[in-house]
Amino acid sequence: MQPDISIQQVSKIYEGGFHALKNINLDIQKGEIFALLGPNGAGKTTLISMICGIVNISEGRVLAAGHDVIKDYRGARKAIGLVPQELSTDSFEKVWNTVSFSRGLFGKPPNPAHIEKVLKDLSLWDKRNNRIMSLSGGMKRRVMIAKALSHEPQILFLDEPTAGVDVELRKDMWAMVRKLRDNGVTIILTTHYIEEAEEMADRIGVIRDGEIILVEDKERLMAKLGNKELRLHLQHPLASVPESLRDEPLELSVNGYELVYTFDAQREQAGVARLLRHLGEQGIDFRDIQTRESSLEDIFVDLVNENKS
């Protein structure tokens, strides 16, 4: 099947020579939620803006719903909805009018039933006759989303959708995004919140310094890179890790009461058995044992710091 978005050898050099994106290749399939995860300044907004035709592409090409975003700008634009990172909604206009007008901009005939559904889905129906400038920040963000959905796009971009958003709206937004995906909409969201990628995404691309350093199915990513941690609470404190265990990935807590063993979740657990046997041989008793799987957060921190000079 043809991907919904195809990014082919795309680079971006801003005026002044800054190389913001370096040879990006990425296909996104219809109906998936793809999270572009990366720290501030990594190039997330730049990449989204290029796909949406807001920022020029220096090299390479991008297809959205089969349309070249440069050569067939209109076709591509119709297929795309964008919720930008920056709110630009300080308007005297009323909610209903803004959202309906937005649909018109995409050359779509009026469809009050659709606008009503979008406003209801976003809990904006009660506010439909309010002026946008009178709304709270969270409500304004909902209006931005409603605008992006006004023309029934098959691809929706959400650029840092929950930055500075309260918990309630974040949950609503996640629920709404899932619903859209269930209706076949392709979702690309950028985030520097690991929890968001972990919560939402089917697939995650990690971007750092203008390069996509990893693209992986979320579950697989977490399984592949996830480390497990085994924490042993000792009966009696140790002054140091025993000589015979120096080669093991072991760390002793400052108070000497905890031994932390980190191991690869993929590999079999032989290491754990060996460790426990050694401890027994050394007469080191423990009163409690806990395991913890590393979260995507640990993985992400490892990744973006890896080989970074």
Ligand SMILES: Nc1ncnc2c1ncn2[C@@H]1O[C@H](COP(=O)(O)OP(=O)(O)O)[C@@H](O)[C@H]1O
């Ligand atoms: N118009 C511009 N001109 C020059 N550099 C820019 C411009 N816009 C963004 N940048 C730079 O490109 C890099 C990526 O920015 P951006 O795409 O906004 O990152 P992110 O969205 O991941 O935080 C940053 O270093 C930023 O300073």
Ligand SMILES: [Mg+2]
């Ligand atoms: Mg950004």
